[in-house]
Amino acid sequence: MTWIHPLSAETEETPSVLGGKGYGLVVLRRLGLPVPPGFVISTGACRAFLRDGRFPDGLDAELAAAVSDLETATRRRFGGPGRPLALSVRSGGSVSMPGMMNTVLDLGLTAEATAELAAETGDVRFALDSRLRFLSSFASAVIGLAPESLEAVAGETAERGSGGEEAHLAGAIRGVEALIRERTGGPVPDDAMRQLELAVRAVFSSWNTPRATTYRALHAIPHDLGTAVTVQAMVFGNRDEHSGAGVAFSRNPDTGERIPFGDVLFGRQGEDVVSGRSTTRPLAELAEREPAVWAGLLDAMGRIEEHHRDACYVEFTFEAGRLWLLQTRPGGLVGRAAVRVAVDLADEGVISRREALLRVSPRHLRYAGTSRIEAAGTLDILTRGLGACPGVATGRVATTADRAVRMAAGGPVILVRPQTSPLDMHGLAAAAGVVTARGGPASHAAVVARAMGKPAVVGAADLTVDAASVRAAGRVFPEGTFITIDGTGGEVVVGSPRITTAPADSLLHRLLGWADEISGGGSNRDDAERLAAAHAVLVKQPGTRQGP
Amino acid sequence: MPESPYPTSTDVLVLHALRCIGFAGLARVAEATGLPESDAESELIDLAVAGLVTCVPGDFGGWGLTEAGRAADAEWIRGELEAAGTRTAVAGAYDDFLVLNPELLDLCTAWQMRSADGAAVPNDHTDPAYDARVLDLFTDFHRRADAVCADLSAAMLRFQRYRVRFATALARARSGAVEYVTDNLDSYHIVWFQLHEDLLATLGIPRD
Known part of the structure; x- marks a missing residue:
C-alpha cells in the first residue's frame, strides 16, 4: 500500500x-x-x-x-x-x-x-x-x-x-x-x-x-x-476490575535509580492517566493487584531497554488481566537522573564510558545546582504533582490567599489551592511557594509562580483542598501543617526534609572523571565545562554517536 | 443599524474590576477600569460605605470585595448581561477564548523556560534572537486575541478596556520593557488571567 x-x-x-x-x-x-x-x-x-x-x-x-x-x-x-x-x-x-x-x-x-x-x-x-x-x-x-x-x-x-x-x-x-x-x-x-x-x-x-x-x-x-x-x-482499560491503564518509566525519572516508576489507574482508560483528571495510584500497586500484568510489564521494559540500550517510557493498558503496550520511547531523562542512568548503564556494560558521556548534556549540568529535596532516606510524601518552578520552599499550609497573607506575618507559608485565580495574587505574593491540585506546567498558576520566582508544584491530582485543611491519599492535614515542596520534581513532603543544593552524588564525580580522561583537562573548571570539553573531543571521533 | 454596545455604569465597572483583579491599590483599579484615579477613588469610597468593598492595610493589602460585594457583583453582572441580551455572543467569544488560552500559556511558558537538549531550563534572556522570536509570536497571537476582544466589546462595552491593556502591554514589551510579558501586574499574562476570570464571572461559570 x-x-x-x-x-x-x-x-x-x-x-x-x-x-x-x-x-x-x-x-x-x-x-x-x-x-x-x-x-x-x-x-x-x-x-x-x-x-x-x-x-x-x-x-x-x-x-x-x-x-x-x-x-x-x-x-x-x-x-x-x-x-x-x-x-x-x-x-x-x-x-x-x-x-x-x-x-x-x-x-x-x-x-x-x-x-x-x-x-x-x-x-x-x-x-x-x-x-x-x-x-x-x-x-x-x-x-x-x-x-x-x-x-x-x-x-x-x-x-x-x-x-x-x-x-x-x-x-x-x-x-x-x-x-x-x-x-x-x-x-x-x-x-x-x-x-x-x-x-x-x-x-x-x-x-x-x-x-x-x-x-x-x-x-x-x-x-x-x-x-x-x-x-x-481498542483495548479496554475500563472493561472490568482486572483492567486499567498506566504509564511507566523503567527507571525513576527523578533520581535515575533502577526502580520502575509511574502511575496506574484501575478500571479506566489511558486518557484518564495522561490528562491528570483522575487520581492515579503508584505503579507498584500493580504488583499486588495484577501480578501477571506487572511481570509482563517488567519483562517488556527489560526488552525495550535492551533494544535501545537506554531507559525507556511506556504507556500501557490491561484488559481483563492481559497487558497491552500502547506507546514507548527511549531515554528522555534529564538532570541528575540522566547522569545516574548513563553511569549505571556503563557499569552494567551496556554502553561504553564514551557513550555514557554523550548521553548527558552539559546544558543539563548547568542547572543541576538547583535546590532539591534529598531523595535518600524516608520522606513523608503528602502528594506529588508536576514541578512548575524549580526550587525548594518550606512553610505552613494556607488554603486561602487571605489566610496566606495573615499567616505570612508569622513565618513562611505555602499557599495550597485547587487552582489559582487573580483573586489569589496577594496570597501568592505573600507565600514562599505554591501548590495546586489542577493545571499543568503551562497554567496560569505556573506562569505566575515563575514570574514571581516562587517554587511551585501544580497538578497534584489526588489533592483535595477543603476550607481549612488539605487531603491526600486518605490523610487530612490541617492548615498550619509544616510542609516542603520541590518545584523541580513535584514532591510535596510533610515536615522539613534535607535539602541538597549540589548533586552531591559520587556518580557525577565519576562521570566527570571519565570526561577529564577524554579531554585531558583537569577538574578546575565547572561541571558543564568539563563535560562539554569531553563532548568536543568525542564528536570529532569517527563512529561516535551524537547524543542525547 | 446595529445597536451600540451595552455600557456599564461606573460603580459596577469599579466593583467588577476589583472582582476580576483581586486585592489592588487605587492605581491598579484606575488602570483596570480606565478611569482617572480621582473618579475611581470616589467610587471605591461609595462602594465601601455600601459595605461592598473594604480597604485592607499592610504589605499585601489594598482594596478588595467583601462577601456582600461579591454577591452584589454577581447579581449586577448577571442583570447587565440580561439587559444587553448578549449572553450568546459572550458565550461564543468565551469558546474562542478557550481555544486561544492554551496557546497564550504556551507562549508565556516559552518566554520563561527554554528547552535545553530536552530539559526545561529557565530562559535567562541572554539570547536576543530567541526572545525576539517569542515576541513576534506574541504579536501574531495578539492579532487573533484582539479579534475576540473586539467581539466581546461589541457585546459589552466594558470589554473594550482589555483591548487597550493588551495593546499597551505588548507595545511596552516590544519596546524593551520585557517585564510586560509575564512579570508585572500589568503584563500581558496578568491581563489575560483577569480576562479569563472576567469571562467566568460574567457567564457565571464556577472555576471548577
Missing part, C-alpha cells in the same frame, strides 16, 4: 513516515511485545491532504482495506452487526506537539455497535461508559468543543438522572449528544467508516492549528513534516 502501513514487525518505514508513535509500536512488534493490531497512515498522506484539501487518490480504498484486515485479525465487525470493532485514532508526528488533535477513543461505537458490545460482554455499564468516551473524545477532537463544556454538560445531565450508574451514563450521553447537536446543527454520524474518515481528516488538519504552528515556530520544527495517524483496535 502507498499511504498505509500495518503495525507489524515487517514494516520498515522510518519515524519520518510513521511518526514517533507508530514507529515505536513497530519496534515493540519486532521485540515480540503485545501491541493491539492496527495500522499507520503516513505523514505523506497528511502532506498530500494539506496541499490538496482532500484525501490523496487511493487513500479511501486503502483505509477500507486496512479496516477490513483489522476485522479479520480481530474477528470483529467495524460498526457491527455482530461483535463490534472499536478503534483508537491517535496523531503522531515525528515529534509530538501541543495543539494537535490528540486522540479519539472507542471510535465505531455507533448506537447499534454499543448495544452489540453490551450484549457481547453482558455489561451495559461498560458499553455505555465506552460510548460516552467515544462521543466526548470525538466532540472534543473532531468537532472542537471545549473539554470544559463537555465535562460540565455530562456532569449536569448525569446528576439529574436518578437510579444506578447505567442511568447516569445514559443521562451523560444524552447531554453530550444534545450539546453536539446544539453546536453543530446535527448529530455525530452513526456510520463507523464516516467517523473514521472525519477523525483522520481532523488529525491531518490539526497540524495547522494556530497553537501547533506557534509551537513549531518556537521550537524550530519545520512546518512541512506533517503528522501520521495511528489507528488501532
Whole structure:
C-alpha cells in the first residue's frame, strides 16, 4: 500500500513516515511485545491532504482495506452487526506537539455497535461508559468543543438522572449528544467508516492549528513534516476490575535509580492517566493487584531497554488481566537522573564510558545546582504533582490567599489551592511557594509562580483542598501543617526534609572523571565545562554517536 | 443599524474590576477600569460605605470585595448581561477564548523556560534572537486575541478596556520593557488571567 502501513514487525518505514508513535509500536512488534493490531497512515498522506484539501487518490480504498484486515485479525465487525470493532485514532508526528488533535477513543461505537458490545460482554455499564468516551473524545477532537463544556454538560445531565450508574451514563450521553447537536446543527454520524474518515481528516488538519504552528515556530520544527495517524483496535482499560491503564518509566525519572516508576489507574482508560483528571495510584500497586500484568510489564521494559540500550517510557493498558503496550520511547531523562542512568548503564556494560558521556548534556549540568529535596532516606510524601518552578520552599499550609497573607506575618507559608485565580495574587505574593491540585506546567498558576520566582508544584491530582485543611491519599492535614515542596520534581513532603543544593552524588564525580580522561583537562573548571570539553573531543571521533 | 454596545455604569465597572483583579491599590483599579484615579477613588469610597468593598492595610493589602460585594457583583453582572441580551455572543467569544488560552500559556511558558537538549531550563534572556522570536509570536497571537476582544466589546462595552491593556502591554514589551510579558501586574499574562476570570464571572461559570 502507498499511504498505509500495518503495525507489524515487517514494516520498515522510518519515524519520518510513521511518526514517533507508530514507529515505536513497530519496534515493540519486532521485540515480540503485545501491541493491539492496527495500522499507520503516513505523514505523506497528511502532506498530500494539506496541499490538496482532500484525501490523496487511493487513500479511501486503502483505509477500507486496512479496516477490513483489522476485522479479520480481530474477528470483529467495524460498526457491527455482530461483535463490534472499536478503534483508537491517535496523531503522531515525528515529534509530538501541543495543539494537535490528540486522540479519539472507542471510535465505531455507533448506537447499534454499543448495544452489540453490551450484549457481547453482558455489561451495559461498560458499553455505555465506552460510548460516552467515544462521543466526548470525538466532540472534543473532531468537532472542537471545549473539554470544559463537555465535562460540565455530562456532569449536569448525569446528576439529574436518578437510579444506578447505567442511568447516569445514559443521562451523560444524552447531554453530550444534545450539546453536539446544539453546536453543530446535527448529530455525530452513526456510520463507523464516516467517523473514521472525519477523525483522520481532523488529525491531518490539526497540524495547522494556530497553537501547533506557534509551537513549531518556537521550537524550530519545520512546518512541512506533517503528522501520521495511528489507528488501532481498542483495548479496554475500563472493561472490568482486572483492567486499567498506566504509564511507566523503567527507571525513576527523578533520581535515575533502577526502580520502575509511574502511575496506574484501575478500571479506566489511558486518557484518564495522561490528562491528570483522575487520581492515579503508584505503579507498584500493580504488583499486588495484577501480578501477571506487572511481570509482563517488567519483562517488556527489560526488552525495550535492551533494544535501545537506554531507559525507556511506556504507556500501557490491561484488559481483563492481559497487558497491552500502547506507546514507548527511549531515554528522555534529564538532570541528575540522566547522569545516574548513563553511569549505571556503563557499569552494567551496556554502553561504553564514551557513550555514557554523550548521553548527558552539559546544558543539563548547568542547572543541576538547583535546590532539591534529598531523595535518600524516608520522606513523608503528602502528594506529588508536576514541578512548575524549580526550587525548594518550606512553610505552613494556607488554603486561602487571605489566610496566606495573615499567616505570612508569622513565618513562611505555602499557599495550597485547587487552582489559582487573580483573586489569589496577594496570597501568592505573600507565600514562599505554591501548590495546586489542577493545571499543568503551562497554567496560569505556573506562569505566575515563575514570574514571581516562587517554587511551585501544580497538578497534584489526588489533592483535595477543603476550607481549612488539605487531603491526600486518605490523610487530612490541617492548615498550619509544616510542609516542603520541590518545584523541580513535584514532591510535596510533610515536615522539613534535607535539602541538597549540589548533586552531591559520587556518580557525577565519576562521570566527570571519565570526561577529564577524554579531554585531558583537569577538574578546575565547572561541571558543564568539563563535560562539554569531553563532548568536543568525542564528536570529532569517527563512529561516535551524537547524543542525547 | 446595529445597536451600540451595552455600557456599564461606573460603580459596577469599579466593583467588577476589583472582582476580576483581586486585592489592588487605587492605581491598579484606575488602570483596570480606565478611569482617572480621582473618579475611581470616589467610587471605591461609595462602594465601601455600601459595605461592598473594604480597604485592607499592610504589605499585601489594598482594596478588595467583601462577601456582600461579591454577591452584589454577581447579581449586577448577571442583570447587565440580561439587559444587553448578549449572553450568546459572550458565550461564543468565551469558546474562542478557550481555544486561544492554551496557546497564550504556551507562549508565556516559552518566554520563561527554554528547552535545553530536552530539559526545561529557565530562559535567562541572554539570547536576543530567541526572545525576539517569542515576541513576534506574541504579536501574531495578539492579532487573533484582539479579534475576540473586539467581539466581546461589541457585546459589552466594558470589554473594550482589555483591548487597550493588551495593546499597551505588548507595545511596552516590544519596546524593551520585557517585564510586560509575564512579570508585572500589568503584563500581558496578568491581563489575560483577569480576562479569563472576567469571562467566568460574567457567564457565571464556577472555576471548577
